Amino acid sequence: MKDDAAKTDMIIVGAGPVGLFAVFEAGLLGLKCHLVDNLDRPGGQCTELYPEKPIYDIPARPMVTGQQLVDDLMQQISPFDAVFHLNQQARDLERMDNNHWRLTTSRDEVIEAPIIVIAAGAGSFVPKKPRYPDLEIYEEKSIDYAVHKMAKYEGKELVIVGGGDSALDWVLSLQPLAKKLTLVHRREGFRAAPDTEAQFKQLVAEGKVDFVMGNVKQLNGSDGQLSSVGVETTDGEFVEVDCEYLLPFMGLKISLGPIAEWGLNLDRKHIQVDMTTFATDVEGIYSIGDVCSYPSKIKLILTGFYEAAVMCHAAFKYAFPDRKMATGYTTTNTAIQERLGVTPTEK
C-alpha cells in the first residue's frame, strides 16, 4: 500500500495565536510542526472576529490589532517552515502500532506524528447546514458551504441561499463568471452591509441576477449532481430553478466537532489538562489555549503563550526521551540562534 502520510514531530490542531506560538516554542527545541485549521487563514479568533480591534494586554506591546499580532507571529515562526493544512477540519485520530498518531482531515489529508497538540480555541467555525431532503446525496458533488476556488463555478448555473454578508458578497463575486445566478432568501430584508445590498439590488434591476423570495424545498438531479432546485415562494407558488451548484450561506456556528469524539476528558466544551505539562489524559495528546481547562485557568492570549512553552518542553521529553534538549536563552544559546537563523551575538 502506498503511504502518502506526511510525517512530522508535532501536529497542532488550530492555527490561532496559541497554536502559532507553539510552532515557535517547538522550533526552538528543533521540532517540526504541521498545523490544521478549518479556516482559510491562520489567526483564529484574532483574525476571524476582531482583526482591526486593538489588544492592550500582550506583554511589551502597548497596543496591537488582532491582525498585526497574527502577522507578527507568522513572521516570528517563519524560520521553522511549519506546514499549514487550511480549510479543513481535523477529523479522525488513531494510534498506530509504533505509538505515533495518525490524523486524517476532512479533505482526507493524512499526517503522522508522536505528538498531537489541540489548540482548538472555542472550536471550529462550521457552516450551519440547511435541512433539505436528500441533502447528503448532493453534498459531495453539488453543494458547497464555502468557496475555495472561484474558477470551479465558471459558466455554471448557481443558486446561492441566504441573506447575510457572505451570501450577498458571493453573489457579487460569482455573478461575473457564472452562466446564471439566482439568490434564494426567505424574506425581503437582508443582513448585509448597505453598500453590498445596494450593489446586489442593482444587479437584480439589470437582470444579471435573479432573486427568488422563498425556501428551497426540493433537490433534483442524479448521482449527486444537481440539475435544479424546487423553491416554495413566499406567495405560496412552487418554482423550479436551474442549478448545477447550490451554495447555502446560512451563517456559522462554533463547535468542538470531531475532537469531542477522541476519548479525551472533557469538562463541557473544554479539555482537562495537567497544568504542569498541559498533557491530556491520553498519552501523547496535549492541549493549550482557550480550549484547555485546569484550576486557575484564565482565557487570554498571554496565558496560551505560556502554556505553549511549558507544553513543548514536556512533549519533547515524552516523545524524544533520548534526545538532548537545547534549552537556554535565545540571547545566548548558539544552537537556538542557529535554528532561528540569526547571527550569534558578539561576546
Ligand SMILES: Cc1cc2nc3c(=O)[nH]c(=O)nc-3n(C[C@H](O)[C@H](O)[C@H](O)COP(=O)(O)OP(=O)(O)OC[C@H]3O[C@@H](n4cnc5c(N)ncnc54)[C@H](O)[C@@H]3O)c2cc1C
Ligand atoms: C472580541 C474579542 C476580543 C478579545 N480581546 C482579547 C484581548 O484583548 N486580550 C486577550 O488576551 N484575549 C482577547 N480575546 C480572546 C482571545 O482571542 C483568545 O483567548 C485567543 O484567540 C485564544 O487563542 P487560541 O489559539 O487558543 O484559539 P482560537 O483563536 O479560537 O483559535 C483556534 C483555532 O482552531 C481552529 N479549530 C478548532 N477546532 C478545529 C478542528 N477540529 N480542525 C481544524 N481547526 C480547528 C479554529 O478554526 C481556530 O482557527 C478576545 C476575544 C474576542 C472574541
